[in-house]
Amino acid sequence: MSKKHPVIAVTGSSGAGTTTVKRAFEHIFRRENLNPAIVEGDSFHSLDRTAFKEAVAKAEKAKTRAPSHFGPEANHFDKIEELFKTYGETGSGKRRFYLHNDEEAAPYKQAAGTFTPWKAIPKGSDLLFYEGLHGGVVNGKVDVSKYADLLIGVVPIVNLEWIQKIHRDCAERGYSAEAVTDTILRRMHDYVHYITPQFSRSHVNFQRVPTVDTSNPFIARDIPTPDESFIVIRFKDAKKVDFPYMLNMINGSFMSRPNTIVVPGAKMGFAMEVILTPLIHEMILNKKKAK
Template structure:
């Protein structure tokens, strides 16, 4: 791992809650006065919105495996690995942005003098010099895949990561969170979201799940109320996702900088289920995230400063 140019990733499926963890990490960066190079996972998708729709439709017409955003065939794993490798060595690299909304389009067009629309990518740009840490949030921050192209090899993004954080709630909660988000914030029905979940399942198992064996911390939310029918349309939308107080957070830790028992002692009602697994009510997940991630990030910063001082 790089002492001078550390890399932190938050990885999880669509609807898992990676954005929530991202905000917690960014608060730690702010407290440590760190200038982070932010990398959005969907900026490494291979296709813009219109092209992806056409490619998905084509895959359905061909009767084979449906193309999804989880798959290596819809993403630039090679470019992502190149970015991580270059940043680790030099603190620089290329990034771009995927434009989600009219607001983001206006912001980037003003900055770049372009006329881009939602669903398109900005041009590749150099990461500004002088950042303290690279911070990735998305689907593939710990991906490791054999290349099936003409020049076969291995794309291993995870080898460059100093702190990998996995967000992997029990799958029913993950589906509920995705359904709630996509029906509340996007123009989809429960049935449409369910169909997308089913179409992505094979790629979810092949590309997303294996990453959680390579992370240093996994946040795994478990319900304490009935979530047996995540696709129900009979309940009020707000009731679809269990409240934090009605779930447990099972947190598995594989990192030498963490004294898990000391952290458990600071969280109300927390306990160690195993020496590597901390359990607590999800009401305390913000506190737990801060206690778990702060010492790791602080030590990354201290090692960086010590290396620069030599």
Template structure:
């Protein structure tokens, strides 16, 4: 796919580590002097935290049918409109959802769990980077994936994903461990219906596998470090991927299938830059200008 205004989406579950990939893209953009528009998927939640809690308090039976993974809890029509508008002319509207770690926004007077007003994307950007839950979503009503020129999946093993979510939400967002576990359980159906299928559409998947015991991910424990893990990287377009180059550049890497590279977890940042930088340049070089 070649557009005048490319869209890159990093998709994955809450706690999967999509922010790590987003940060890697941001470093690459700064180094390569690429102007990017950044959009977070949480911005398209339909309800503020207070509104969501009120709905669940008044109708507790909805807890298993309403989660941020689900279509009905998100303004996917707005996300679809943003992607379509940006792909066509580099414009669109977005907003921010305020998390507890968003200190800059909190200092401006916004409350955790609320949204900033909708505003126009900055002008003159080279591409759009989306990080969130639904970058590769396809349903009977919505096809978000059709707009995405490079879809990157972040899908750690499920045990590691849960450990990371519990650690983040208890330490950074002020939730109790019991509340986070309850959220994980209530979202499982939506996770299987809306999140998992996206990883079959990704151009590149990064899956971190711990090399320490995570048998009970619901027990409070430290998140395995990068050096205590391996990363499995699967490529959709394996014929155009320079595996000999990657094997030479990433020490102790190896292949397990014709489309799959395995690297030490501590080499993930290096591998991401080696893999993603040329793909970004390819998107920009192949843009169609009217």
């Protein structure tokens, strides 16, 4: 934990809504005139696209459990921990970029699905902002969560998460529903052991819950819309939260537990900004005092 060089981590599996949180933070950073050092979780995979496919194929041929992007076999958990710790101490650290497609790869004259070289984060940033799968992961002696000053969990209920993944991978990546289902099954062990435990360590959780039937996600024809959902927001430390203010600001919201507020799905982005802005204010105030 660091006051001089704060670390913010948004963690959640793909399709969970981390992009919405990232956009909310971008709005806050712009309004507050902050310069964040941005880090993407994909850059900490330990295998590039080709090597990962080869590792999966080899495991399937040997009839052993294949690696997944959720687990330690395909990620540098230790390097995430090292970055968070080093940035908190010095305001810098090593990062690289994962090149998802040809457009991202062209400036580096590399193939899509590869990584850029590791480079030091330039000095002078106001904070570190991580968005990815493992912002609060723990594995053996590695504990990324203890170096995050603000850990945000973003997770839909699991059936909704599967619906979103099936639709996205079929529509955007050309996979069959059967192939996506196989991927879900292959990475289930890692999901249970490395993804879900993070949400017990987070300071704030945003969980999207649909109000329509998602009981069989493998035959669902469409993704529930925000208007067909609620967002359940849980706070680790409810004593620091001004719930009356939030209930007044977010129309249609209500409290379901002493540490939990529920907001309409269409208000997710707005609710995030209302909730997160005071947390960032406090973080930057502490940073100035520490200097």
